[in-house]
Amino acid sequence: MRSIFKFTVPTGDHRTFVSAVPMHSGAKVLSAGCQGSDLVIWAEVLSDSPIVTRKIRVIGTGWNLDTIDGDCNHPFLGNFIGTVQFRDGTGLVFHLFDLGEEN
Secondary structure, eight states: OEEEEEEEOOOOBTTTTEEEEEEETTOEEEEEEEETTEEEEEEEEETTSOEEEEEEEEEETTOOGGGGGGOTTOOOOOEEEEEEEOOSSSOOEEEEEEEEEOO
């Protein structure tokens, strides 16, 4: 069955800014947002597809991109998903990029 599911994006590894998100294989990421204090993405999935690990890069506004993966010439941030602004008084703004399914 085709459905739209919500997935919570963990904070991730601060050396690479990459989060591992369990998600259905072949999912089509649609958008990003926040619910409460959670960073989330929505994706169109086939609910009977196996669960795989999807890599999502999370970068905050003002973060040093030169430190991504320890390579100051990193050519690819990922496919842009969206920008999320938290309205909980923290003023946090994150930019999410899809790196695809983990091999």
